Amino acid sequence: MVNSEEELILRSAQGDRQAFGRLYETYLDQIYRYIFIRTGDAHEAEDLTEEVFLKAWVALPKTNKGTPVENFRSWVYRIAHNLVVDRYRSKKITVPLQDVLPSSDENPLPESVVQQREQNNHLASVLDQLEEPFRQVILHRFVHQLSHDETARVMGLRASHVRVLQYRALNKMRLLLKEV
Amino acid sequence: MSDRIDKILSICLDAIERGEMTPEECLEKFPQQREELSDLLRAAGSMREFESHVSQAISPNPFFRQSARSRLLSRLPERKPVTFWERLRHIGQNRKLLPERRMTMVWILVVALAATVFGGGGVAYASTGSLPGDALYSVKNAMEEVQLWFNNDQADMQLQLQFAGLRLDEIQALMAHNRYGDVPEALSGFQNALDSFNKVSQKDAVSNFGEYEAQLGKLLGDRDRLVDRLRDMLDQDPAALPDQTKLQIRDMLKIMDQLHDRDYLDMEGSELELDQDQYQDQYQDQEQEQEQNQEQEQEQYQNQEQEQEQYQDQEHDQQQNEEQYQNQEQEQQQNQEQDQSQQTNSPDDSGQPESDGSQYYQPNSESGSGRN
Numbered sequence: 001m002v003n004s005e006e007e008l009i010l011r012s013a014q015g016d017r018q019a020f021g022r023l024y025e026t027y028l029d030q031i032y033r034y035i036f037i038r039t040g041d042a043h044e045a046e047d048l049t050e051e052v053f054l055k056a057w058v059a060l061p062k063t064n065k066g067t068p069v070e071n072f073r074s075w076v077y078r079i080a081h082n083l084v085v086d087r088y089r090s091k092k093i094t095v096p097l098q099d100v101l102p103s104s105d106e107n108p109l110p111e112s113v114v115q116q117r118e119q120n121n122h123l124a125s126v127l128d129q130l131e132e133p134f135r136q137v138i139l140h141r142f143v144h145q146l147s148h149d150e151t152a153r154v155m156g157l158r159a160s161h162v163r164v165l166q167y168r169a170l171n172k173m174r175l176l177l178k179e180v
Numbered sequence: 181m182s183d184r185i186d187k188i189l190s191i192c193l194d195a196i197e198r199g200e201m202t203p204e205e206c207l208e209k210f211p212q213q214r215e216e217l218s219d220l221l222r223a224a225g226s227m228r229e230f231e232s233h234v235s236q237a238i239s240p241n242p243f244f245r246q247s248a249r250s251r252l253l254s255r256l257p258e259r260k261p262v263t264f265w266e267r268l269r270h271i272g273q274n275r276k277l278l279p280e281r282r283m284t285m286v287w288i289l290v291v292a293l294a295a296t297v298f299g300g301g302g303v304a305y306a307s308t309g310s311l312p313g314d315a316l317y318s319v320k321n322a323m324e325e326v327q328l329w330f331n332n333d334q335a336d337m338q339l340q341l342q343f344a345g346l347r348l349d350e351i352q353a354l355m356a357h358n359r360y361g362d363v364p365e366a367l368s369g370f371q372n373a374l375d376s377f378n379k380v381s382q383k384d385a386v387s388n389f390g391e392y393e394a395q396l397g398k399l400l401g402d403r404d405r406l407v408d409r410l411r412d413m414l415d416q417d418p419a420a421l422p423d424q425t426k427l428q429i430r431d432m433l434k435i436m437d438q439l440h441d442r443d444y445l446d447m448e449g450s451e452l453e454l455d456q457d458q459y460q461d462q463y464q465d466q467e468q469e470q471e472q473n474q475e476q477e478q479e480q481y482q483n484q485e486q487e488q489e490q491y492q493d494q495e496h497d498q499q500q501n502e503e504q505y506q507n508q509e510q511e512q513q514q515n516q517e518q519d520q521s522q523q524t525n526s527p528d529d530s531g532q533p534e535s536d537g538s539q540y541y542q543p544n545s546e547s548g549s550g551r552n
Contacts, residue, residue: 015259017253017256021252021253024248024249024252025248025249028240028245028248029239029245032238032240033234033239045240046240046241046244049240049248050248050251050255054252054255054256057256057257058257058259061259101234101237101238116229116233117233119226119229120229120230120233123226123227123230124230138227142230142231143227143230147194148190148194163186163187163189163190166186166189166193167185167186167189167220168186170189170220170223171220173223174222177223177226
């Protein structure tokens with residue numbers, strides 16, 4: 001039984017399909033969520049998620065790193081990022097977060113839940129007002145919970161650029177949140 | 181100030197994410213930035229709460245998830261066997277070598293050493309001064325390739341810059357020997373070296389691009405000086421050059437111009453710029469779409485207004501027509517009454533109305549179709 005992710009990655013690189021299947025299960029939700037937020041389409045997100053891992057399977061033996069866990073995660077996110085960019089290069093869409101998140105529930109909810117949901121919807125609307133690089137950095141950092149370095153790898157930027165974008169994005173968010 | 185606060189902010193966020201510090205401890209550590217930092221951390225904190233909401237709200241369909249693994253595994257293509265050269269390169273770059281790989285590398289080194297000692301070394305050494313077009317130039321290229329096999333990415337970047345410099349030296353040597361026909365091969369090598377440098381620099385492990393900026397700057401400066409020399413040759417004494425050479429120089433200048441357009445000094449920021457351009461394109465497209473939509477909406481609105489006006493006009497016309505028709509009927513009645521009264525006096529008068537009543541309905545029937 002293989003336990004560590006590093007082993008799974010090494011075995012996958014050597015052609016072990018079952019090990020790769022386990023990696024897929026580990027990252028399925030994260031990559032699906034990442035793509036769904038970018039596309040707003042559940043079926044598209046399912047197809048692209050699978051495609052990300054098909055690409056990863058093909059490319060894995062060619063990677064020449066020691067494949068530590070953190071690198072694998074950002075590497076898969078990077079494939080997803082490139083795939084979405086390629087797929088939507090012609091369409092050039094940005095799906096508003098407010099359209100992606102469920103808006104209401106038919107069943108009555110406790111007041112605290114309703115308040116939380118309203119606050120989240122408000123945050124989504126604030127995020128939607130940010131310029132795209134700012135929005136992307138915030139999503140990568142706080143929604144997908146990638147580190148500064150991972151965000152830099154996924155977006156193809158330097159970590160220092162990510163830090164500056166993060167500061168400007170949060171600063172703008174701060175002002176937008178104060179407006180209300 | 182902002183340059184500093186962005187660093188402080190990321191230090192704090194990193195520490196909070198690692199659980200090494202609380203937001204309050206962070207504010208205490210940076211009292212001068214406390215006010216701004218406090219708001220920024222609050223915004224970041226609200227995003228963390230938002231994350232849990234997103235995680236709950238967005239997840240794959242259970243049916244998809246249930247069969248996802250088996251479906252993916254059934255779609256995984258057969259791996260193409262890794263070639264000997266790919267494996268060799270992989271061995272050289274992997275720092276955590278497995279025992280069997282380590283043994284393979286040892287064998288390769290033994291073979292290479294033997295080749296060097298028993299005759300190969302002389303050839304390899306002789307090839308170092310060869311130029312494109314020389315018999316030993318391919319040996320020189322092969323030796324460079326071997327150097328790349330056994331290095332990590334950082335050393336690869338350094339080597340690629342070194343090779344790019346060598347290609348420029350070769351171009352100068354070829355020009356000195358009037359061997360312009362062989363220059364394109366060296367130029368192509370120069371471009372390949374910089375392309376490889378660019379490729380490696382974008383890999384995960386490499387983050388200290390700045391170290392190479394000075395070297396890149398020098399290389400690009402040397403390249404530009406070569407271009408100037410070639411242009412001078414063509415401009416100052418074209419008659420001294422054979423036609424074939426002039427053609428070759430012009431071809432070379434074209435290639436140089438193409439290279440010049442690709443400013444490798446901006447490589448590191450290029451992806452940012454590309455991404456930003458891409459984002460900007462997105463904004464512009466979106467704005468254009470929005471403008472188009474707005475225009476369409478405005479047109480639709482105007483059309484609706486026009487239609488409404490037309491409709492009102494038509495209704496107005498209809499009313500007028502109806503009034504006219506009523507007047508006409510009244511006139512008809514009056515005429516009939518007059519006729520009846522006149523019949524006694526002039527029995528040959530036809531009693532036709534002055535105008536045909538159907539003309540008042542015609543526009544109405546047209547307008548009726550227009551409204552639809």
